[in-house]
Structure formats: C-alpha cells, structure tokens
Amino acid sequence: MIRSVRDQGPTEPPLIPYGRQSISEADIEAVAAVLRSPFLTQGPAVPAFEAALAAKVEAPFAVAANSATSALHLACLALGLGPGDVMWTVPNTFVATANVALQCGADVDFVDIDPETFVMCPKALEAKLGRAAREGRLPKVVTPVHFAGQSVDMAALAVLADRYGFRVLEDASHAVGALYEGRPVGACPYSEIAVFSFHPVKIITTGEGGAAVTRNERLAARMRLLRTHGVTREPDELTRAPDGPWSYEQIALGYNYRLSDIQAALGLSQLQRLEAFVARRREIAGVYDAALQSTSLARAPYQDPKTRSSWHLYVARLAEGLDRRQVFEALRRQGVGVQVHYIPVHAQPFYQARGHRLGDYPAAEAYYRSAITLPIFPELAAAEQAAVLAAFFEALNAAAGAG
Numbered sequence: 533m534i535r536s537v538r539d540q541g542p543t544e545p546p547l548i549p550y551g552r553q554s555i556s557e558a559d560i561e562a563v564a565a566v567l568r569s570p571f572l573t574q575g576p577a578v579p580a581f582e583a584a585l586a587a588k589v590e591a592p593f594a595v596a597a598n599s600a601t602s603a604l605h606l607a608c609l610a611l612g613l614g615p616g617d618v619m620w621t622v623p624n625t626f627v628a629t630a631n632v633a634l635q636c637g638a639d640v641d642f643v644d645i646d647p648e649t650f651v652m653c654p655k656a657l658e659a660k661l662g663r664a665a666r667e668g669r670l671p672k673v674v675t676p677v678h679f680a681g682q683s684v685d686m687a688a689l690a691v692l693a694d695r696y697g698f699r700v701l702e703d704a705s706h707a708v709g710a711l712y713e714g715r716p717v718g719a720c721p722y723s724e725i726a727v728f729s730f731h732p733v734k735i736i737t738t739g740e741g742g743a744a745v746t747r748n749e750r751l752a753a754r755m756r757l758l759r760t761h762g763v764t765r766e767p768d769e770l771t772r773a774p775d776g777p778w779s780y781e782q783i784a785l786g787y788n789y790r791l792s793d794i795q796a797a798l799g800l801s802q803l804q805r806l807e808a809f810v811a812r813r814r815e816i817a818g819v820y821d822a823a824l825q826s827t828s829l830a831r832a833p834y835q836d837p838k839t840r841s842s843w844h845l846y847v848a849r850l851a852e853g854l855d856r857r858q859v860f861e862a863l864r865r866q867g868v869g870v871q872v873h874y875i876p877v878h879a880q881p882f883y884q885a886r887g888h889r890l891g892d893y894p895a896a897e898a899y900y901r902s903a904i905t906l907p908i909f910p911e912l913a914a915a916e917q918a919a920v921l922a923a924f925f926e927a928l929n930a931a932a933g934a935g
C-alpha cells in the first residue's frame with residue numbers, strides 16, 4: 533500500500549497499515565501465466581473468475597468490472613436509475629456509493645445508521661419512507677452498505693422494499709466472505725444485486741477491480757452489455773440481420789468497465805484463500821475484542837448475531853470526552869497506521885453544496901467523532917497486534933489523563 537510509505541516521516545518507525553493485501557507465490561504464478569498467454573484481456577480468465585466467485589457466494593450470475601465503483605454504476609443503470617429518480621444510501625460509506633447515483637443522473641439522499649452496528653438502521657429507513665411516501669418522493673433504489681464486513685439486516689429491508697416498492701442494491705465492497713443468516717453475502721435472497729470490491733485493502737484483491745452478483749439473468753446481461761460500450765455480438769440481442777460474421781451492434785450507451793485477464797487471474801487465485809483470509813481476520817478481531825473488555829476508554833464493535841463479519845475493518849469507538857485526534861496522532865507517532873472510516877458523505881463539501889445538511893444524520897455524525905480503525909489484515913503478526921494494543925492503551929490512558 534502506497535499510503536504506508538508516503539505517510540512515513542524520516543524519523544518515524546515503519547508504519548503498520550490498517551489493511552494490506554496478502555500475495556502468495558501462487559498468485560504471482562497465476563498472473564505470470566496470463567502474461568505468457570495470448571489474452572491479456574477478454575480471454576478465459578474473466579469468465580473463470582466470474583464463475584468461481586458466483587459459486588463461492590451462491591449467486592447464479594457474476595459480472596466482473598474494473599472497480600466496485602464501476603460495478604455499482606452498472607448495477608444502478610441496470611436497475612433503471614436515472615433522471616427524476618432518487619437513490620438512498622448511508623452517510624457512513626465511501627463517497628463512491630453515493631456518487632454513482634449522481635452519475636446516473638439521479639439524486640441521492642441518506643438514511644442514518646444504527647449506532648451499534650454502524651450500518652443502515654431499518655427503523656430510520658422505515659420512518660424516512662413514511663415521510664417520503666406522503667411527499668410522493670420514494671426512492672427507486674436503496675443501497676445499504678455492509679460496513680466493515682457486517683451485513684445490514686437485509687430481511688428487515690426486504691419487508692420495507694415490498695411495502696414501498698424500491699429495489700435493493702447491496703454495497704458489499706467490504707463483505708465478500710461474510711455471512712448473513714448463515715448464507716454468504718452475495719447470495720442475494722433479499723436484494724437484486726450485490727457488489728464487491730477487490731481493491732488491495734479489501735478482503736481479496738485483483739489490484740483494482742469489483743464485481744456485481746445477482747440472481748436475475750436479465751440484470752446480469754444488462755450489466756455485461758453496459759460494461760463493454762453497449763456493444764453486443766450475442767445473436768439473441770441483435771436487432772438486425774448481421775452484415776456478416778464480423779457483425780456487432782451497439783444497442784445502448786455503455787462504458788469500458790472491463791476487468792483484464794491479468795487481474796481476473798489474480799482474483800481467481802486469491803479467491804481460493806478467501807476462507808483462510810476471513811478466519812485470520814476473525815481471529816485478530818477476537819484478540820482486539822478480548823483486550824477491549826479490560827477498558828472503559830474504548831468499545832469493541834457490536835456484532836449482530838444474524839451476521840458473521842468478514843472483518844474488512846476493525847473499528848473501536850472511543851469513550852465520550854476522549855480526544856480522538858490526540859489518540860490518532862499518538863498512534864501514528866508509534867507507527868500504528870490507524871485510520872478513520874468514514875467522514876460522513878453528506879458532510880463532504882461537494883454534498884454540502886448540493887444542500888445536504890449537517891445534523892440530519894446524528895448517529896452517523898456521532899459515530900464519526902469517536903471512531904478509530906485499528907490495523908487488521910491476514911499477515912498482521914501476533915507481535916505486531918500486541919504492539920498495536922500496547923500503543924492503543926497508552927494513547928487512551930494519555931487522552932483520559934489529559935481530559
């Protein structure tokens with residue numbers, strides 16, 4: 533991760549990042565094999581990766597893309613999101629989740645999070661839907677985010693989707709390898725599409741990359757079409773008799789959102805270690821959880837028993853009154869690459885300029901003021917985690933003494 537190098541001053545200890553990819557010799561071999569093959573892109577590796585991913589998450593269809601952002605954009609387009617429509621998501625996410633709605637020409641609005649799970653609160657959603665129904669401004673798409681790898685209560689959302697007629701798109705960027713009600717996130721029993729990210733900091737990586745999974749063949753076909761310029765050679769998609777065997781037709785305005793075979797080969801190789809990655813992340817989270825029981829200065833993240841997190845992030849919340857910046861800076865000085873996930877999207881200057889107001893999502897804003905992300909990734913050594921915890925407790929005690 534570049535950030536870990538860039539953030540290092542000359543006199544500072546090496547930084548333990550908050551997240552980092554794990555690349556094996558098998559991964560390197562898989563990529564090298566593609567480099568020696570005839571196809572660097574549009575070859576067999578992408579469909580092979582899609583099939584393996586679909587099987588892993590128990591979804592019939594997977595459509596790989598060059599990022600989760602691209603996959604989210606494709607998903608919104610396939611769901612028919614466009615001018616005059618509204619998409620709702622949460623403030624506690626990366627900006628891309630909200631941006632894609634605007635990129636479709638639709639509007640975006642937000643639903644507050646649950647203060648315990650940090651994901652979309654079904655009660656807040658229900659209350660907002662009631663108001664929106666009275667005002668005739670219901671969302672077309674609702675995009676919950678499985679923050680840190682913990683699933684939203686999808687069954688509760690599905691009840692509301694039935695009642696109010698919106699479509700559910702899961703931003704599962706953090707959550708490949710996670711379970712909800714004992715089934716893999718991505719199986720989509722309560723949604724139409726789920727999207728994963730394969731950025732190096734996420735659970736498995738393709739360098740850059742993402743994928744949309746769905747049970748709906750028509751949605752998958754639409755996303756595939758838009759992924760590659762809206763151009764098709766599929767006989768049953770052609771609108772005219774072909775000019776010849778070379779024929780292709782553009783039937784929609786699409787993009788070049790393709791994943792390359794080089795990337796897909798890495799993804800396919802990484803996918804074989806998904807369970808091991810998640811198991812190791814879970815172990816690290818367990819060590820943090822146990823350690824945090826001995827202090828009242830920070831709290832471990834609550835886990836809904838219906839879920840089993842993939843632990844993309846480990847977010848501790850500082851006790852009321854502690855100076856988060858002081859704790860953050862003390863940890864960075866000790867070489868601990870803590871982070872903050874996320875600055876609420878509605879608080880970003882771009883969204884403020886679009887009329888979103890501070891104070892409207894009190895749970896997301898309160899969460900943001902006290903959250904700190906501790907390092908978690910498969911190759912974090914036990915001794916490194918012990919050092920992180922020692923530095924964290926020292927920083928907490930210093931902040932409590934100062935407060």
Ligand SMILES: *Cc1c(COP(=O)(O)O)cnc(C)c1O
Pocket residue numbers: 599600601602625626628629677703705706728729730731740741742
């Ligand atoms: C990382 C991330 C994205 C974007 O993923 P890319 O693959 O980098 O485009 C979108 N949403 C969330 C919640 C993310 O964490």
